[in-house]
Amino acid sequence: MFIGRVVGTVVATRKESSLDGLTFLLVQRTAPNGELSEHFVVAADAVGAGAGDLVLYAAGSSARQTAVTKDRPVDTTVMAIVDLVEEEDDFAYRKDSEN
Amino acid sequence: MFIGRVVGTVVATRKESSLDGLTFLLVQRTAPNGELSEHFVVAADAVGAGAGDLVLYAAGSSARQTAVTKDRPVDTTVMAIVDLVEEEDDFAYRKDSEN
Amino acid sequence: MFIGRVVGTVVATRKESSLDGLTFLLVQRTAPNGELSEHFVVAADAVGAGAGDLVLYAAGSSARQTAVTKDRPVDTTVMAIVDLVEEEDDFAYRKDSEN
Amino acid sequence: MFIGRVVGTVVATRKESSLDGLTFLLVQRTAPNGELSEHFVVAADAVGAGAGDLVLYAAGSSARQTAVTKDRPVDTTVMAIVDLVEEEDDFAYRKDSEN
Amino acid sequence: MFIGRVVGTVVATRKESSLDGLTFLLVQRTAPNGELSEHFVVAADAVGAGAGDLVLYAAGSSARQTAVTKDRPVDTTVMAIVDLVEEEDDFAYRKDSEN
Numbered sequence: 001m002f003i004g005r006v007v008g009t010v011v012a013t014r015k016e017s018s019l020d021g022l023t024f025l026l027v028q029r030t031a032p033n034g035e036l037s038e039h040f041v042v043a044a045d046a047v048g049a050g051a052g053d054l055v056l057y058a059a060g061s062s063a064r065q066t067a068v069t070k071d072r073p074v075d076t077t078v079m080a081i082v083d084l085v086e087e088e089d090d091f092a093y094r095k096d097s098e099n
Numbered sequence: 100m101f102i103g104r105v106v107g108t109v110v111a112t113r114k115e116s117s118l119d120g121l122t123f124l125l126v127q128r129t130a131p132n133g134e135l136s137e138h139f140v141v142a143a144d145a146v147g148a149g150a151g152d153l154v155l156y157a158a159g160s161s162a163r164q165t166a167v168t169k170d171r172p173v174d175t176t177v178m179a180i181v182d183l184v185e186e187e188d189d190f191a192y193r194k195d196s197e198n
Numbered sequence: 199m200f201i202g203r204v205v206g207t208v209v210a211t212r213k214e215s216s217l218d219g220l221t222f223l224l225v226q227r228t229a230p231n232g233e234l235s236e237h238f239v240v241a242a243d244a245v246g247a248g249a250g251d252l253v254l255y256a257a258g259s260s261a262r263q264t265a266v267t268k269d270r271p272v273d274t275t276v277m278a279i280v281d282l283v284e285e286e287d288d289f290a291y292r293k294d295s296e297n
Numbered sequence: 298m299f300i301g302r303v304v305g306t307v308v309a310t311r312k313e314s315s316l317d318g319l320t321f322l323l324v325q326r327t328a329p330n331g332e333l334s335e336h337f338v339v340a341a342d343a344v345g346a347g348a349g350d351l352v353l354y355a356a357g358s359s360a361r362q363t364a365v366t367k368d369r370p371v372d373t374t375v376m377a378i379v380d381l382v383e384e385e386d387d388f389a390y391r392k393d394s395e396n
Numbered sequence: 397m398f399i400g401r402v403v404g405t406v407v408a409t410r411k412e413s414s415l416d417g418l419t420f421l422l423v424q425r426t427a428p429n430g431e432l433s434e435h436f437v438v439a440a441d442a443v444g445a446g447a448g449d450l451v452l453y454a455a456g457s458s459a460r461q462t463a464v465t466k467d468r469p470v471d472t473t474v475m476a477i478v479d480l481v482e483e484e485d486d487f488a489y490r491k492d493s494e495n
Binding site for chain 4: 410447455457467468470471
């Protein structure tokens with residue numbers, strides 16, 4: 001999985017019908033400390049993530065292995081909202097200290 | 100999934116027979132605001148997208164999970180036509196304002 | 199899928215036995231107009247493509263969804279021989295005009 | 298698979314429920330000699346790896362083929378702790394000589 | 397598939413138990429003529445390849461479709477030992493002429 005930050009949403013009225021009801025998040029990949037990279041993906045939301053959240057997202061067939069995305073044609077899904085990234089006995093990221 | 104713009108079509112008479120009847124779109128990946136990148140893919144069309152449309156496309160085994168592409172050997176499928184990309188309480192892209 | 203040009207073949211006597219009988223094509227990825235990139239792959243041939251042909255090739259599990267490659271351990275397969283690439287109401291590539 | 302070094306952990310309270318109980322390791326890809334690259338992934342742990350370990354990690358559907366990750370939506374899993382990397386009759390890496 | 401050269405092996409005592417008995421080869425991707433690139437992977441061996449061999453390796457779920465790797469969590473497998481790479485009516489690589 002990769003770490004990314006939710007930076008927006010994508011709305012599409014005309015779509016493959018099995019995608020109905022999913023939320024599509026615009027996610028920008030980040031370094032472990034939350035610093036934004038240049039890389040964007042659009043991911044289905046499996047956890048109720050919102051703008052600003054640092055998240056874990058999975059790609060490939062694993063993206064379809066959640067309650068929300070089962071048997072739906074998505075290739076990237078937000079799986080978790082990150083609380084802490086610990087690196088070398090320090091915190092690279094803490095959700096608490098972001099606000 | 101990635102965001103891309105449909106910029107053309109690919110025609111192939113001689114092909115694996117299970118691909119018969121599919122439309123192959125030439126899609127150029129874009130930034131969230133629709134700006135074109137250098138990256139091209141050829142995707143099966145599951146939603147009736149046409150030249151100029153900003154679309155979402157999925158790759159890998161998920162590309163075969165639509166009514167149109169089921170059990171066909173495609174690895175990239177256009178899944179939705181994008182109406183809006185919302186980013187930081189603003190619109191990075193609006194289909195309405197393109198024409 | 200990607201567009202590539204068949205530029206050669208790969209011969210391997212000692213191989214996983216389920217690969218017996220397949221032809222392995224050396225394919226160089228191209229731009230939509232057929233211009234060669236630096237990227238090479240080796241793909242199983244599902245359509246009888248030959249040197250010089252512009253082709254569509256698929257990767258991942260989709261590469262195993264053809265009559266020729268079913269249940270064989272290939273991750274890239276040539277699926278079609280390209281006749282035309284249409285881009286912005288013009289032809290980026292025409293097989294007819296190559297000779 | 299790729300070789301990487303475990304450099305930290307990621308904690309996420311709110312997550313897809315089928316991920317409960319897994320440990321998520323922050324892994325930095327390395328050269329065969331253990332030299333760190335710029336590339337990070339977050340991988341489920343199948344072997345009890347810890348900070349500093351050089352490991353092998355697998356991606357894609359293979360990441361779900363372990364006792365620990367079976368049927369869980371993970372796309373990257375740490376599969377082994379590396380003891381030795383032998384290259385050209387020499388050791389590019391030896392776990393023994395690291396301490 | 398990609399072409400690579402076997403440049404070493406990786407030994408790991410502590411590993412996911414379903415990997416027991418597999419040989420892990422350190423493979424460096426090459427150009428069609430066998431010239432080494434900067435890209436390394438660790439691949440399970442399905443054909444008895446050894447140091448110096450030019451090989452074809454497959455990635456993703458296809459890596460698990462061999463007699464040796466079936467149902468094991470590997471994402472890259474060496475599938476064949478290359479004898480010849482023919483390119484533009486010439487030999488880009490001949491195993492015979494290497495020694």
